[in-house]
Structures are given as structure tokens and as C-alpha cells.
Amino acid sequence: MNHLKTFFFLLICSPLLISACGKTETISTEDTTKKEESLKAREKINVKITLDKKIKDNKKILISGKSNLPKDTEIDIYLEPPNSAHYDQRVTVKDGGLFEYEFSNEEGEEFEGGNYTVYVETAPDHHQTDAVREIFGENGANLVGSTVSDDYIDHRATAEINFKIKNSLKVKQKSKKNNAAEVTKKKDEELSTLKSEAEYEIESIVEDNYKTASIEKIEINQDMSTDQDNKLIALVYLSFDFKNSAQTSYNMVEMFSDDLASKIGTDNNTINQIAVFWKVPYIDEDETLAKFSYERSGEHMIITDKVSSLR
Template sequence: MIDLIGKYLVWRVIRINFFFLLILCTLLISACGKAENTSTSSSNLKEESIETKEKLNVKISLNKKIKDNKKILISGKSNLPKDTKLTISLECPKCTNYYYDFSNDVTVKEDGVFDYKFANEEGEEFEGGKYTAYAETSPDNLQTEDVRAIFGKDGVNLVGSNVSGGTDRIASAEINFKMKNPSKVKQKIKKNNAAEFTQKKDEELSILKSEAEYEIESIVEDNYTTASIEKIEINEDMGSGEPNKFIALVHLSFDAKNSAKTSYDMTEMFSDDLAAKIGSDNDSISQLSVFWKVPYISDKSAAKFSYERSGDKMIIKSKSTILK
């Protein structure tokens, strides 16, 4: 009897310990589950924070300034944060000797401005041709911690028309422009003409005419996207009392589809702007006439604006049109 009672008591103790062990395991499993949920929740919050961080709608514009055909200054305005690192590059694919140069050490200053100057070794002139300058944000590893925080990992927070790329996003902009090379024009003319005084005079006139024509062409192509050049004539102004003065006859086409009134307003604005730029940049042109075709309105000459020099300005002398 005593043995049975002893065995019963031992069985009870074992059973009680088993229940305690079961409860302890349950508590440990519950604690681990809560810790895992807390960790997962923290991770999700971190990812959500990255995804919902304020986006930066990037705006970048570029300008160029050429000095003596030997230096090209590329400047820019943007809303990029201060100390952003940029890569600025310059190329001329169709130059006789393919040209390419770059710098990856350009820093955005206060108010989002930046600049970089390109110059050839030993002060050589740039070859004439069409050039393109590019500016783009440098890789993450070159950016400061503050800039990386704004851009997000691999530029995930960068958006807008100036932004490209998928998993590795960059902000960029470009500007296209022409470089003229009058020294090469002079050399070519000198090779084709004799050394007599009268021929030298013709050479000088030819150079000045070429420069004037090239300058007008550059102004139109760089500034008036809805206009195209039909013909440019540069004639010597025989009525001028000064030597090396010219009359420029510029035939243009206004290619945008607009009403007659809007077309007239645009052609007048372009003509006035062209005259203003010529007035300040090229004093060899004493008179300027701008003839306009407007294909969407008429096949005939639609407008004409004539200007004459007054000091360093060109003033309107007459205007006529069929657009009103």
C-alpha cells in the first residue's frame, strides 16, 4: 500500500513539472514571436520612410560664354542642394580631330549655381563646329552624406524631366552651340588669293562677310526654335561713308502653326531681337532687312522688317506685312 502511495506521489510531481515546463516553453515562443514582429515592423517602417521621403523635382539649365574662341565657360542654375558633385563634359563629334574633355570635380554652390571653364593647352583656339556640353550628377560615392540623404539610395528620390535611369538615377542637362573659327577662314582665303593690295582688300571683305553671315546664322539657330533659314545675303554698303560696312538681307521662315496675328507678333519679336543682337555684336552691318515666309498662312512673302544702325544699336526703319 505504501509503495502504491509513493508511486502515485512521484507521478503527481512529474506531471506538475511537465505542465510547468509546457507553460515556460509557451511563454518563450510567445516572446520570440513578439520580438520577430517588432523587428519586422521596424524594418517595414524604415523601408516606408525611404519610399515616402519627399521627392526632389530636379531643374537644371545651362548657359555658355565663349571668349576669344579660346575659352568656353559653362555655367548652370539648378535647385540641387549645396555641395552636390557634378561631372561637366564637352564634346565635338564632327571636329576634324574628335574633341572630348570633362571634369568630375564641379561642386554646386549656394542657390544651386555652378560653372566650369574649358580651355585648350597652350591657349590654342577651339576648332570650328557644333559642340555639346553636358552636366550630370556624380555617383553616390562622390556625394556628401547630406546630399545622399536628399537624393536617396541610388537617386531614388530624384524626379522630373531632367532625371533619367532606373535603379541608378541621375539628374542631367545639356546645351548645344556652334564655335566659329575665323583664323581658319582667313588662312584658307589667303592661300587662294594673290598678295596684291586689291586682292587683300577683297580677302578682308570676304572674311568680314563670312563672319557676319555665320554670326546671323548662329543667332537664328540658337535662339528661334520655330524659325528656319531660307537664305542670308551680305552685300557691301556702297552708300556708307565708312569702309567695310554691309547690308544684311536675311530670309527666314516662321514654321509654327499659328494665327496670322500671332505669326506677325512672333516674326516682329524675332526680327527686333536679331537686330538688337547684331547692333551690339557686329558693327560691320550698317543695315538689316529681315524677310519672312509663313507657310501655314501664305506662299508669298508675309512680312518684312528693315533696320539701320544708330551708334551701337539698330533702329527700325520700316515694316510691312500681309498678316494683319
């Protein structure tokens, strides 16, 4: 009797259980569908790709790109020179959406001058990894934006850059010109330094040794009479400020000039010639009353000319 009751109870409850189970399954399927649709909406990629190029001696062309594409995306790069030939290469996107490739000719030949185009696009869907295909969606459906083309069965992200390679001869001439300019600049800087050092040395000698004299000005010029580089001519304008007779004044300025030339000859081998001009204000405030000229002979300076109205 108890078995019969249990049997009838199960018959009554079974439809309810089946109904409840079916309802649960329906809700679960609906939730899954909504989640998938929501996930797909979030996975849309507004693709951004920027390209840059660097030309190395007309022999290598480095193409680099920045993008928001996921790591391991396969990208095809096409280089179209002015002639009918073209180059292509497949590269893989690295961390941060970066990719690059360097094109070069066989045996290091230079690229010809003219207009070039570089075109890049994401590789076909079947060449991408499973992880990338999952992000891109079916046939690249999740790729959107101005860089995305749907000319194919699948959507592909693209980008393009145009540039010009100058004629090789012109490039070499420009390079040679730039090198010459660089050499000239370096020489000018070196000469300027030597002039400053020579002026400082003369100034120090005068101030440290000739207490009755003062400096009017010092001019340091390049010696153009020699083929040697960085040789100088010093023009030193001094004033003898101690009141004395004309003859004594002459004796003093001659002694100071000889001593200055001697010290410079020993201390600074860049100075080939030196001329010392003297004013004696208490005799004549405006006129130069004595001039002594010297030129280098080995490690010394020898007198070449002396002119004075003091005697």
C-alpha cells in the first residue's frame, strides 16, 4: 500500500520538476546570450595605426609603426618604389602595439631616388593566432574606425605613408658639404679658444710684471702668412703711465716689450708674431709714440722692427 502511495506521488510531482528544470535552462541560455552580446560590444577596437620611416645612407629603409592592436597580431608591410618592383614582409606586433621592419637591397645596393609608398594591413583572418582572432571577432567584425577596410571578406586595419628618397649623388654632395661645414666649424671653435688663451696670457704677463704700464687693448688675429693651422699674430696696445723723461720712457717701454716678446715666445707657441704699441700720456695723450715688432725664430722671438718718437 505504501508503495502505491509513493508511485502516485511521483506521478503528480514529475511534471512540476520537469517544468522547473526547463525554466532554469531557458533562463541560463538567455543570460549567456546577453553576456556574449555585451562582451562583443565591449571588444570593438577603434584601430589606430601611425607609421614613420628612417632612411639610412639610401641603403636601408626602416619602417616603424605604433598601434593599439593586440600583441602577436600579424601585419603585412608593402614597400612600393618608383619602379614596378615591390617589397613585402610580414611582421608581428610586439608589446604596446609596436612593430617595425628594415628594407634593404641585395648586396647593400642603394635605393633609387624618387617617390615611395609604404602600405600596411593586418594579415588575413586565417593567418592570425586563435587569441588574436578571438579579439578581432569573426572575419574581423570587431575592427572599426577610419583605418579599417572591408574590401575583403574579412575586415582589415590599414595605414599608409609616402616619402621621397633624394638622388644618391645629391645626398653624397650634401653629406660632403655638411662634413666640410662641420670641419670648418670645429676649426673656428679651436681657433677661437686659442685666441682667448693667448689674450689671457699676454694680459697676465703685463699685469703681473709691468706695474707702471696699463693695457689699452689686445687684438689676436690668425696669421694668414703661413700654411700652418692655428698660428696667431698678437697686437698689444699699452700705456706707459709713469712720468719720466722721453729717453727714460723709451728705455722702459723697449725693455717691457722685449720681455713680453720673450715670455710669449717661450710660453705660447701659437703666436708667430707680436707687435707692441705704446702711448705715453704725459708726453702725448693721443699719439702712439713707440712700436716694437717681433717674429718667431724657433722657441724665441726676435726683434724685426722698432719705431719711436721718444728719442
